[in-house]
Amino acid sequence: MLLTISCTRPEAAGWPATDLGFLLHKNPSRIQTFEQSYGVAHVFYPEADADRCTAALMLEIDPVRLVRGKSKGTPEFSLAQYVNDRPYAASSLLSVALSTVFGTALHGRCAQRPELAETALPLRIELPAVPCKGGPEYVERVFAPLGWTVVATPLPLDPAFPEWGDSHYVRVELTGTLRLADALSHLYVLLPVLDGSKHYWLDTNEIDKLLRFGEGWLTGHPEREWITRRYLTRRHTLVRAALARLAELDDAEPEELDAIEEDADAEASDAAAGSEAEAVPEAVPGTADAVSGEVDERGPSLAVLRRQAVHRALLEVGASRVLDLGCGQAALLRELAPDRAFTEIVGVDVSMRELHIAARRLRRLPEWQSRRVTLRQGALTYTDASLKGYDAAVLMEVIEHVDLPRLKALEHAVFGAAAPGAVVVTTPNSEYNVRYDGLDAGVFRHTDHRFEWSRAEFAEWAGRVAETYGYAVRFEPVGPEDPEVGPSTQMAVFTQQRNDSDEKGAA
Template identity: 60%
Template sequence: MLVTITATRPAGAPWPATDLGYLLAKNPATVQSFSHGFGRSRVFYPEADEARCTAALYLEIDPIGLIKSRNLDSADFSLSQYVNDRPYAASSLLAGAIGQVFRTAIRGTSKERPQLAAAAMPLTLRLPVVSATAAFVERMFAPLGWTVTATPLTLDPAFPAWGESRYCDVTLTGEQRVCDALSQLYVLLPVLDGSKHYWIDGEEVEKLLRAGEAWLPGHPDRELITRRYLGRRPTLVRSALARLAESDEVPAAELDNAVPEEGDGVEEGVVAAEGTGNGSDGTSDNAVAVAEAQEPSPHTSLATLRHEAVVAALKDVGGKSVLDLGCGGGALLRHLLHDRYFTSIVGVDVSVRALQYAARKLRLERQPESVAARLTLKQGSLTYTDASLKGYDAAVLMEVIEHVDPPRLASLEHAVFGAARPEAVIVTTPNVEYNVRYETLEAGRLRHRDHRFEWSREEFAAWAEDVAAQYAYTVGFRPVGEVDPEVGAPTQMAVFRRGDGKITGPTNAGRAEADRGSQSTQPTQSPKSTQSPKSESSERSAKSEKEAN
């Protein structure tokens, strides 16, 4: 695999282009060789004059050495260990070689040319084979100031009908410091490829923060980069985001979208219902966290749009006293607490750790007494009734219901709509139809490892209308995020308002069962694959009436 770095001397510049050699600490007049555990790399200069200078890093992979250092997560299939794209596609192997060969350059130091090392210069980077779509390459590098040219590679030029491969030829042009350009390649090559050739541990957090110190905090997709670079390891991702949040450039609320530890409720809306899932730790064995699915665009995050939509809906229904049910790490609480419109706020979550995390990130101990007095954090399960939650203007279930096993939805419905019974209830949940718009989300995968299901717009509407009818509410629907004409918005919202009609929901026997909470440990399944939410709720109601009789 190959990467080239070309420096062009601007008109009137006092330095020749060959000074690139000083910044890289590699003499243009010689060919240098370096040994790695997985192969050998060479640095040479195809061209070097005062106007233009190009340094090339060529990495030759040793298949046997690669097998010895392979990622422990890789499939142990004998043929795939030898027949793969690692020898030619830019990946963590090339990033590792860049980090070793250009270590001094990445630090941004140069004894001979210190001023030049600190200055931006016209650069062109070329990566002939990158394992990523052109759109994803653009998304990663364009916000950093690069002009991106990504040309998809055909499977076989002799057979154009076969179409394009999943690789592209990438050229980046722009004015950058050499140290920044190299550090960006070091971090983003594994992100583009989506895997690493070695075991990911706590040291990777330090590598990421050190290499991305100058540019990662300001990148609009910093969370996506962090997740993919750290292999979606929940603890490592949250640790890195916490460190990034210490910078003034990163809102602390972004931490609340970090992948939670398995069984942890730190992600916003995670209910962590006891005894659910297939795994021994309460998570689904085949669930996969997909961070990139949380961001619909490289500009305003879906999480931010969702918070804004929920706050607007609360004001529309006159909800000054609010229950944030499944508050997680306090993402929404932060918005509510800083808006004086909301006079009383209660955050409820089953995870004590999540509540402690929320209190710490909201800095309650530093808030004025008048501000802190408006907020109460309360531990509790949303599938059990709680008399203290009665009498509030509005309740919010933001990205919560999809974390509940379908057999337990009836308990949650009764606890919120039947027992707490606020004047209004706002519910948001992913729109599964929109998942096809996420290029990095595999077909059939859900957006988060803890999602028990994701509903289409029709399924969500059927569930919401059935709940509204049972508990004497009216319901309306709003899109959240950019609306696609074919698949709708990435998030869907239902706004319930309490009516004056008689509750036609579960009978006394059914409510008693809901109060106890279901202890089902059935395998996780999507309502879409079994029956519609409306028919399932009707069946539950009929069963409850039969038991009462």
């Protein structure tokens, strides 16, 4: 299995093409070998001079290692485990090697020459054999929208017998001017997509990998649904969850996330190999795209509309000091930071990983914006005296992630203990789910949702909370409003009621 990456000296550049070695963290002057769970990876440079440099990654696959640990009772226990195309054709094995051998480059880091990591380079990538049952046009469909010029040549079943026709393998040549990190991320995701299978067991962590290495290009790709289905080998539950999360990331910036470590034990087994894949319904033109919350005529995503609605609600209640409770990766914080109406913005989340990503994103803001934003770790079901006294708090797509028995604890911590002047709450409208193709009855939009409420259920909850803690509440739709089932997202704006004695005391 072979991959070559060539770089020519960029025009007007003051550095040679051999600086590709700095980006890959592999010295062009020597051969390096890396043990893998399934064989050995070699990195060497067939050519390396000032005008052109080529790095080669060659995998020697040991078929015996691939099946080590499998019992005789597994469905795929047969000669096919030992006699297959894995030693020769680019597949998920090559993606794993990219993440382990070129992991630093894949994540866009270059300590010695950081400017190189951000430079678009003239690249040429060659893969002698890529499995692609859809034919060369599928290679074009997935790589061309990313800025590549694609040449995909079918390989004959046997050159000695041309009448046998072409195989489902193609030789792939990609040329383009891109950052090396982007090029590697394209290969990491799309090689298993073209193959349509993986050599290890898939679980929900695979969704995180797809979103991590697809950030910056997957959400806007015209074939994103097809890519998602193929990357997740048509596992219906995983695909549905991934599409829902992609909808929430439609306007997210690419992030340099932590490097992943492939589990060598998991790589040795895929119990579902050869089983019949579940089909995912296609989107119907002019209707909501499967669980994404968008229609084919793409306007602003639901995630964008939701943040804009919350922003307007905060301005309407006159808030200047704001809490974003369950801030996640700082999407709303970055929406609010440029508005000088907000003098202090605090993001609170229970996940240190989410806060770590949020902090990196906030560092990209101008200093005058970021200095008004702070992050804190905290569980929303526990009271925190430091959160008391703010003008407003936001629970944007948060309450549905809380177990129902714990929801009253959250109500007390937010409305009772913190008691901000206003609280803005958004949550999915379960009635709207019937407008999503492929979302079965009773299935939530996100696998982590503990519940999803109808408009009546949300109104009942909001009314009880308002009465208990002395707030008035009004409701607003978010996104296009269907005449029968309402909006996709429902929003409640709570404002604290002050009695006469409170006003006299304040005076």
